[in-house]
Amino acid sequence: MARYTNISTTRKEKFIEILDSHKRMIYKVVNSYCVNQEDRKDLEQEIIIQLWKSFDNYNPDFSYSTWIYRIALNVAISFFRKQKSWRSRFDPFPEETLFNIQDEEKFNSERDDKLILLQQLIQQLDELSKALMLLYLDGKRHDEIAEILGISKTNVATKISRLKVKLSKSFENE
Amino acid sequence: MELEQLMEEYNRKLDEIIHLNKNNTFKNLPFRKSRQTTNSLLFYRITEVAFWGLVVVFMGSFVAFHLKEIHLAVSGLIIELFALIALTGSIGQIVLIRQIDYSKPVVEIRKKIESVNAHGLLFIKLLMISLPVWWVYAIVGLYLLFGIDIYPYLNPKFVTVYLTMNGVLVIPLIWFLNKLSYENLHIKWVQKTINGLTSPRTRKALHFLKEIEVFEK
Numbered sequence: 001m002a003r004y005t006n007i008s009t010t011r012k013e014k015f016i017e018i019l020d021s022h023k024r025m026i027y028k029v030v031n032s033y034c035v036n037q038e039d040r041k042d043l044e045q046e047i048i049i050q051l052w053k054s055f056d057n058y059n060p061d062f063s064y065s066t067w068i069y070r071i072a073l074n075v076a077i078s079f080f081r082k083q084k085s086w087r088s089r090f091d092p093f094p095e096e097t098l099f100n101i102q103d104e105e106k107f108n109s110e111r112d113d114k115l116i117l118l119q120q121l122i123q124q125l126d127e128l129s130k131a132l133m134l135l136y137l138d139g140k141r142h143d144e145i146a147e148i149l150g151i152s153k154t155n156v157a158t159k160i161s162r163l164k165v166k167l168s169k170s171f172e173n174e
Numbered sequence: 175m176e177l178e179q180l181m182e183e184y185n186r187k188l189d190e191i192i193h194l195n196k197n198n199t200f201k202n203l204p205f206r207k208s209r210q211t212t213n214s215l216l217f218y219r220i221t222e223v224a225f226w227g228l229v230v231v232f233m234g235s236f237v238a239f240h241l242k243e244i245h246l247a248v249s250g251l252i253i254e255l256f257a258l259i260a261l262t263g264s265i266g267q268i269v270l271i272r273q274i275d276y277s278k279p280v281v282e283i284r285k286k287i288e289s290v291n292a293h294g295l296l297f298i299k300l301l302m303i304s305l306p307v308w309w310v311y312a313i314v315g316l317y318l319l320f321g322i323d324i325y326p327y328l329n330p331k332f333v334t335v336y337l338t339m340n341g342v343l344v345i346p347l348i349w350f351l352n353k354l355s356y357e358n359l360h361i362k363w364v365q366k367t368i369n370g371l372t373s374p375r376t377r378k379a380l381h382f383l384k385e386i387e388v389f390e391k
Contacts (some may be wrong), residue, residue: 014190015384016194016196019194020194020196023194024185024188024189024192025189027192028188040219050276054275054277057277058277058295059277067277069276070279070280071276071277072279073280074278074280074283074284075276075277077280077284078201078287081378081382088354094266108317110185112180114176114180115183115184118177118181125384128280128281128284128385128386129281129389130391136178137178137182138185139178139182140186147279148279148280149279149280149281150278150279150280150281151281151390152370155182155390155391159389164177166287167177
């Protein structure tokens with residue numbers, strides 16, 4: 001019995017360790033697909049539940065970041081499509097959620113205007129383009145993006161260049 | 175490029191300031207609620223399979239018992255065919271639901287989820303293709319419920335004309351129903367028909383399937 005408890009504890013520790021080293025990804029996905037504070041908490045929880053459920057079947061052929069991005073984006077898009085009402089605002093994470101932001105107010109006040117605009121523009125994109133842009137801006141290579149989304153590398157390159165033009169135009173208009 | 179620099183700086187800042195509440199990670203996570211959502215959808219589809227399975231078995235035996243009364247056997251066979259299509263569709267849905275694995279590529283999983291959500295279209299199509307052959311339901315229904323066989327009371331000339339008209343109608347109807355799919359949502363009349371006939375959930379799913387198709391191009 002003790003042996004099983006240890007295995008379970010080790011698994012949980014390993015999971016938390018992976019989660020901790022990839023928390024930025026989850027934060028950004030939640031932040032991009034949710035504008036409402038309460039919804040964010042729900043989405044964040046749902047992503048972690050799905051990650052935990054899928055943890056035993058993790059395929060080592062893919063990196064942890066690919067695995068986390070796939071699950072987080074799949075859950076976020078499902079969640080986004082289920083919601084009926086959305087409020088447009090940028091809220092920091094509430095304290096009771098799994099992620100905390102240190103010096104939250106300072107962080108928000110120090111955010112570059114261009115960054116705020118960029119986040120607003122990303123939020124306006126359709127669900128799949130939003131996922132693509134998030135991955136690109138997170139520094140993922142085209143082949144990694146193709147692997148996460150399940151489209152061809154050429155398609156990734158074409159779409160990114162189109163989205164960049166679109167974002168640049170929006171920046172100029174603002 | 176300015177965009178990349180902006181995000182690099184943002185990522186760096188996020189890495190510095192986001193912290194995971196390690197002690198709370200597993201506390202109060204609604205595991206049960208999350209499992210129930212998927213299970214209820216699966217249960218709903220299994221119930222559908224059981225229902226259509228029963229209809230198939232029942233109509234199969236109806237046809238077998240009335241092989242000598244051609245009009246009853248043919249009417250039963252037509253209903254059996256519709257039930258088989260519905261049964262196949264519902265089994266396909268269970269297969270799709272079982273294949274939904276969030277660790278798979280986003281586009282692949284979205285297609286499966288939206289195909290599950292668009293399931294209502296199959297029943298709309300079945301209902302519409304049943305319209306020219308509504309009489310099979312009347313013949314079988316009256317026979318099963320009240321033991322009345324109305325066929326011998328019908329004028330043979332009327333039956334021949336009616337069946338010919340129905341036969342002619344079936345081909346354009348099949349063409350029309352075949353057009354009713356997300357692939358043809360760019361055609362205005364298809365879009366209007368789908369928007370007018372399907373539930374908001376089915377409609378939303380079909381439009382998203384079209385978006386995925388465009389995204390993949």
